[in-house]
Amino acid sequence: xxxxxxxxxxxxxxxxxxxxxxxxLAAIKKAAYKFAAEFATNISDKEKIEVKITFNSDxxxxxxxxxxxxxxxxxxDQDLRxxxxxxxxxIRNVILAEAFSKTALLTxx
Amino acid sequence: MLxxxxxxxxxxxxxxxxxxxxxxxxxxxxxxxxxxxxxxxxEVGEFIVVDDNTLRELVxxxxxxxxxxxxxxxxxxxxxxxxxxxxxxxxxLKVRSxxxxxxxxxxxxxxxxxxxxxxSCPYCQVSRxxxxxxxxxxxxETAAKGLELTFxxxxxxxxxxxxxxxxxxxxxxxxxxxxxxxxMNEVHKRDLQFVITTNLxxxxxxxxxxARQHGILFSTSLDGPEYIHKANRPRPGDxxxxxxxxxxxxxxESIGPDSVSALMTTTEKSLGSVKEIIDEYVQQGFHHIFxxxxxxxxxxxxxxxxxxxxxxxxxxxxxxxxDYILKLNKDGLPFVxxxxxxxxxxxxxxxxxxYVDLMSPAGxxxxxxxxxxxxxVYASDESRMLAEMGDKTFRxxxxxxxxxxxMMLSDTLLDALEQSITESVPSCNDCAFQPYCGSDPTFHxxxxxxxxxxxxxxxxxxxxxAIMRRLVTLxxxxxxxxxxxxxxxxx
Numbered sequence: 382x383x384x385x386x387x388x389x390x391x392x393x394x395x396x397x398x399x400x401x402x403x404x405x406l407a408a409i410k411k412a413a414y415k416f417a418a419e420f421a422t423n424i425s426d427k428e429k430i431e432v433k434i435t436f437n438s439d440x441x442x443x444x445x446x447x448x449x450x451x452x453x454x455x456x457x458d459q460d461l462r463x464x465x466x467x468x469x470x471x472i473r474n475v476i477l478a479e480a481f482s483k484t485a486l487l488t489x490x
Numbered sequence: 491m492l493x494x495x496x497x498x499x500x501x502x503x504x505x506x507x508x509x510x511x512x513x514x515x516x517x518x519x520x521x522x523x524x525x526x527x528x529x530x531x532x533e534v535g536e537f538i539v540v541d542d543n544t545l546r547e548l549v550x551x552x553x554x555x556x557x558x559x560x561x562x563x564x565x566x567x568x569x570x571x572x573x574x575x576x577x578x579x580x581x582x583l584k585v586r587s588x589x590x591x592x593x594x595x596x597x598x599x600x601x602x603x604x605x606x607x608x609x610s611c612p613y614c615q616v617s618r619x620x621x622x623x624x625x626x627x628x629x630x631e632t633a634a635k636g637l638e639l640t641f642x643x644x645x646x647x648x649x650x651x652x653x654x655x656x657x658x659x660x661x662x663x664x665x666x667x668x669x670x671x672x673x674m675n676e677v678h679k680r681d682l683q684f685v686i687t688t689n690l691x692x693x694x695x696x697x698x699x700x701a702r703q704h705g706i707l708f709s710t711s712l713d714g715p716e717y718i719h720k721a722n723r724p725r726p727g728d729x730x731x732x733x734x735x736x737x738x739x740x741x742x743e744s745i746g747p748d749s750v751s752a753l754m755t756t757t758e759k760s761l762g763s764v765k766e767i768i769d770e771y772v773q774q775g776f777h778h779i780f781x782x783x784x785x786x787x788x789x790x791x792x793x794x795x796x797x798x799x800x801x802x803x804x805x806x807x808x809x810x811x812x813d814y815i816l817k818l819n820k821d822g823l824p825f826v827x828x829x830x831x832x833x834x835x836x837x838x839x840x841x842x843x844x845y846v847d848l849m850s851p852a853g854x855x856x857x858x859x860x861x862x863x864x865x866x867v868y869a870s871d872e873s874r875m876l877a878e879m880g881d882k883t884f885r886x887x888x889x890x891x892x893x894x895x896x897m898m899l900s901d902t903l904l905d906a907l908e909q910s911i912t913e914s915v916p917s918c919n920d921c922a923f924q925p926y927c928g929s930d931p932t933f934h935x936x937x938x939x940x941x942x943x944x945x946x947x948x949x950x951x952x953x954x955x956a957i958m959r960r961l962v963t964l965x966x967x968x969x970x971x972x973x974x975x976x977x978x979x980x981x
Contacts, residue, residue: 480585
């Protein structure tokens with residue numbers, strides 16, 4: 382759903398839903414954390430992941446669609462980050478282990 | 491046509507075969523740069539700017555092998571293929587260089603030799619005392635214990651910085667510490683440096699001669715042209731500007747042109763005058779300026795000066811200043827903005843920074859330690875500023891009561907360090923600017939009562955993200971600016 386088509390339930394609330402086959406709960410939670418200065422969220426994991434957004438009182442109503450759009454982009458970005466982390470996590474550990482293996486920072490147990 | 495001797499080169503088909511196998515991703519972070527571009531950074535902070543489609547093609551493994559962008563991403567260690575397995579070893583080596591300084595431990599040792607001061611700056615972040623109250627002077631016994639602890643650090647580079655108040659009001663103790671430290675260093679053999687952070691109002695021939703003999707450097711405050719400096723930094727006689735400028739000139743004449751540096755602090759009065767402030771630095775013969783916001787400590791909180799502008803107003807001030815400095819450079823005057831220079835060095839130098847605010851883990855204790863006038867030991871300059879406000883959260887111990895081991899292994903220090911590693915801080919861990927940034931636990935504690943802090947509400951995060959976005963944009967889009975900014979990097 383496009384942000385500008387959203388129905389704001391009251392003066393400061395709206396509801397989004399995300400397909401669980403596409404997005405992870407963690408990606409949505411991480412995105413919501415980043416937007417804490419703009420809105421509070423109530424996230425429920427049902428057939429779909431439902432996100433109820435309540436805008437903070439200092440946010441102007443005309444800014445709502447743009448902020449929601451930013452949140453949707455951030456969810457996509459978080460999803461991509463999960464893919465990258467999944468693929469590169471083992472390589473990252475190899476790099477870090479190799480980087481510190483020859484220093485005095487590590488001691489044998 | 492000459493053909494290469496057999497065995498010297500692999501055939502072109504060999505490379506095409508390796509490309510056909512595909513590529514693998516190396517770890518990287520990304521963040522939106524603007525409406526249609528992302529900035530990607532790898533484990534050591536090498537960056538590349540790509541559009542939305544390229545990012546998704548990269549992750550989906552459909553980038554065209556040997557295309558320009560493929561080769562760029564490969565050269566900067568964002569992907570590797572069968573032809574570049576050495577990338578892992580190279581990256582490991584670079585990671586090791588970035589973190590090498592951690593093993594050197596504490597380099598900067600602050601001695602708060604007195605809290606007395608002859609100025610009455612409303613933004614004073616250290617909560618100075620009036621200059622007749624000797625109870626706020628450090629004793630020789632405390633200084634001696636401080637030196638003992640200083641030389642317990644394994645760092646090959648020991649910098650002793652005299653802080654206040656106005657440290658020159660206790661010059662006799664400074665002399666004693668310098669001579670004693672030099673005596674101790676005959677055994678310890680470190681690279682020993684001294685800096686006096688001073689408003690220069692007390693400078694005289696005796697001090698200049700002693701500083702010249704012992705290679706002592708001076709760091710002073712210059713907030714801009716006379717009307718701003720005097721308003722920010724009042725003293726009896728209304729002559730703070732004259733005394734500072736006179737002191738700068740006397741040090742240069744007596745000791746050398748690079749023996750004195752200056753720092754400015756932004757107040758509400760500075761906000762519309764960044765060009766005038768920079769012009770003042772140029773006029774006084776400085777080659778750089780550090781455009782700094784107020785910090786949330788001491789009288790800056792009590793007088794509410796800290797609240798008089800928000801981070802967005804300061805950023806407008808900073809960017810106007812940065813643009814002006816770039817223009818000065820384009821017009822032929824080499825001049826550096828120090829904060830940008832620190833970040834650029836984190837971007838392009840193979841080594842990490844010792845600038846405490848932008849370290850991960852935080853520089854608390856492990857890069858800097860503060861010995862207060864009363865023998866209390868703090869994890870940083872800001873920690874002792876907080877303590878003067880009555881909050882001793884970052885107190886590591888007392889010079890007379892605790893051992894070095896007790897202080898450096900205290901939960902106070904280790905907990906703050908552990909929580910300040912940006913690689914594991916929410917929002918920082920996946921931020922593309924993480925390799926360039928720090929965590930500043932004292933700032934977040936002072937503003938949010940939490941050493942980690944919620945970055946969505948953090949002025950530190952907002953300020954650094956904006957500056958880093960601007961620098962990446964300039965480096966990418968403006969060839970002239972890139973040339974100038976790259977000249978600020980000391981490889």
